[in-house]
Amino acid sequence: MLLGALGALGAGPEDIRSFKKLSSAKRDRASDVDVKGKTTFIIPVLWHGPNNQATSIKEAIALASLLPGATVVLPDLAEHKFSDNAAHRMALNELFDLTAISKAAVSYVQLHELRKQWDGQLDVLLYFRDEKFPMVRRLVTRQMGLQPPDQEHWLRSPISMQKGCSAAQVEELRAMLKPYRFVAMLGYDDFALQTHKLAGTLLYDCGDDLCCEAYKQKGPLLRKSDRIYELAEDFISTSIGKGKPFIAGHIRPMPDPCVDLWKSPKEVLDPKEMYDTCRTDFMYSRFVPNLQALQKVYNTSTVFIMTHPVIRPRVFRMLKAGGIDPVFMDMEQFGAALRRPGAAPLATPLSFSLLAMAEEAVAAAAAAFLGTAESSMTGMIVQERLAHGTAPQHTYFMAEDPACADLPCPLPRYYQLPYEQRRLQVVAHMRNNSAAAAAVAAAGAPSGSAAASGSLRDRGDELDLGSQFGPDDGAARRRERAARARQRKLVSGAGGAAGAGRAARAPSRQRRRRRG
Known part of the structure; x- marks a missing residue:
């Protein structure tokens, strides 16, 4: 460095x-810009946790590379809502090395610099799917501090993960955006296939898909800053040993209700409850033997673990029962490193979200990394490792595949299918899920009512709120759980046995996993 x-x-x-x-x-001031000129500004609308926000920025950098003369606007990140209540902003130029972007001849400007010359009024909102988005106006105004355009200027992109991204489609997009200057990009995982997951598109042969190739080339430009790596190196020196090989693991049960299950006081979790609640129930029996196998392969006993503090007691108890004494970074230790004499101060306040950035840099430096394929945090680490030249075969993920029961799946295993073949599989899976959800909603709706559509045209002022993203409050979470229970009854039959319901859900469950 x-x-x-x-x-x-x-x-x-x-x-x-x-x-x-x-x-x-x-x-x-790397990209001083004239807001009165002809530049098209691509402004990613950020939502979810910091890693999802960073993925949206990567997608925006990739999109800008497809538009001649475009400049990408880089907003600061919001802290994670789950752990930090999204209370503060995180300075992007403290978290990431923006010089890598300039050296690649990408035109960019930070949002706070652009706002000195621009009133924040967006000309157009470009979105990439017809459903499962949050309330657009609230998101743009509260999260981004910008003014959304009138709804007549909310445009469906002709390119997307679902539609594909041919040269002809890119030309159509260029013509569509030509009249506009300040373009909000509303998307997450919609620009190209699974950009948040594992390596994103970095290990694919993209073929004729220009969005896949743009993310493959430009996504790695957003990488951690020297300051974040200094904090990681400080931790490695004091807690692991400078130059000592170690394994890093990220244990993240999915989705959030599965985290709640893992933090329960039960000594052993119920397999049926795990099956019903978690997409990653296999992780419960896999992560310890997977790490044990990696210890043998890499001839090291040192294992650095990243997991949410609320499930750390269970994770550590299981690891220690398997003979693994995990190393982890805690808030007190991290805060002390930030305050160390001579350390460069950060404007970004101390938070779990900031700590996670340093944890990711530690994991990026590991001899081997074991991740949760379904998590964007694992995706950020995997892509960081690849950006710094780490060979893909030293990165692994947990999976239900019997071949990965002992030694976990190596990263290249996920990328054996061609990009277009996997994209079409994922699109078909999404359509099947949407059709099934609509059928269940119609079956449970009052007489004469119809399942709500997620399209902009049908929803009017806002896009669909009935999304896969977590509700904001406890009451909403309870309503969501009750709705899930009603859906299960509809699938399995109110009077049917639990085993029958399990069997009925199995095909959908397997389709969901094959998507991954």
């Missing part, structure tokens, strides 16, 4: 801090 080179040349702490300040200032 450049900071290491400065140290080797004899630069002292003051020299390095001065260099950082100069670099930061250059980054902030």
